[in-house]
Amino acid sequence: MIPSHVTLVDVGPRDGLQNEAQPVAAAHKIELVHRLQAAGCREIEVTSFVSPKWVPQMADNTQVMAGIHREAGVRYSVLTPNMKGLEAALLTQPHEVVVFGAATEAFSRRNINCSVEESIERFAPVVAAAHAAGVKVRGAVSCALGCPYQGAVSADEVERVVVLLKQIGVDHCGVADTIGTGTPRAAQAALARALKHFPVEEVSGHFHDTYGQALSNILACLELGIATFDSSIAGLGGCPYAKGATGNVATEDVVFMLHGMGIDTGLDLDRLVDAGAWISGVLGRAPVSRVSRALLAKRGAAATAAANAAANA
Numbered sequence: 001m002i003p004s005h006v007t008l009v010d011v012g013p014r015d016g017l018q019n020e021a022q023p024v025a026a027a028h029k030i031e032l033v034h035r036l037q038a039a040g041c042r043e044i045e046v047t048s049f050v051s052p053k054w055v056p057q058m059a060d061n062t063q064v065m066a067g068i069h070r071e072a073g074v075r076y077s078v079l080t081p082n083m084k085g086l087e088a089a090l091l092t093q094p095h096e097v098v099v100f101g102a103a104t105e106a107f108s109r110r111n112i113n114c115s116v117e118e119s120i121e122r123f124a125p126v127v128a129a130a131h132a133a134g135v136k137v138r139g140a141v142s143c144a145l146g147c148p149y150q151g152a153v154s155a156d157e158v159e160r161v162v163v164l165l166k167q168i169g170v171d172h173c174g175v176a177d178t179i180g181t182g183t184p185r186a187a188q189a190a191l192a193r194a195l196k197h198f199p200v201e202e203v204s205g206h207f208h209d210t211y212g213q214a215l216s217n218i219l220a221c222l223e224l225g226i227a228t229f230d231s232s233i234a235g236l237g238g239c240p241y242a243k244g245a246t247g248n249v250a251t252e253d254v255v256f257m258l259h260g261m262g263i264d265t266g267l268d269l270d271r272l273v274d275a276g277a278w279i280s281g282v283l284g285r286a287p288v289s290r291v292s293r294a295l296l297a298k299r300g301a302a303a304t305a306a307a308n309a310a311a312n313a
């Protein structure tokens, strides 16, 4: 049942950077995308076409999309909460757009300023227009394993939104643990509801690692046959409307686990570590990824040993 190949969608440039308080230069965002694709990433969530008043960090969306040197075989996705966002996004030629709903009313209101039902009404023309332009649509269900405002969330609540997204024609369903409180059985229960309505290749997991559960949740979903997960380089990120929630599971950590299990990702771990260390340096901190820290420490130790050997030669 466990897949032999897993696709990771690196959401670092979008989910990772959207929460940064200090402006990150468009040139750095573009460079991050370039480093990710050089490390083998074939799915990159680049930016979001949301209100700049709500998320100022993503205000340079058009500039970033225009600045990327596109590589054949790499798919670039962006968030589009409404028609205004979609119209601007389509001018930048993404391969995929993401409408993002929530399993709870409270989060929907805080994140996109409308009820769940209203969000679906807004998304319906976005899906239709994206399809008319030949662009795939992913529907995300936030707060599927817990909500910062409501608390516990049931699988029934998740399935309700999964069904609504299916009805308006989204192609892919991403189930998101926005605040990272989900544990493996709960993750399986939520993702299983998505599998009732979407084929396994069109279901993905998006796990923030706030409580350190993300790798376990991914393993639990692999047992369901799910083979697509979002992850964020260096573990960057969070959601501005889920205070205290930390980043997505770090890409480096997921890759280390999957490669250790003999599962192919097409990704080059060393180059991912380089990319994660680089963007973390730009942001003035160390990578959150445990694997990255371990490998950087090992490299540092090896470099010191080599320098000592040269000095003693």
Ligand code: HMG
Binding pocket: 015, 018, 048, 049, 050, 051, 052, 054, 055, 079, 081, 082, 084, 085, 086, 100, 111, 112, 113, 140, 141, 142, 143, 176, 177, 178, 206, 208, 238, 239, 240, 241
């Ligand atoms: P609103 O204020 O209700 O929108 O915001 P509105 O239609 O009333 O418009 C108000 C103003 O915003 C107008 O400008 C519009 O033109 C402008 P004004 O006339 O006042 O100058 N506006 C826009 N500008 C640019 N792009 C747009 C756009 N839409 C309206 N697309 C809205 C509604 C959805 C826009 C707002 O709530 C919003 O931008 N929310 C985004 C929140 C966000 O980005 N959250 C983080 C991403 S989701 C996430 O991280 C979760 C995820 O990772 C999965 C998980 O972990 O759960 C995906």
Ligand code: MG
Binding pocket: 015, 176, 178, 206, 208, 238, 239, 248
């Ligand atoms: Mg997220």
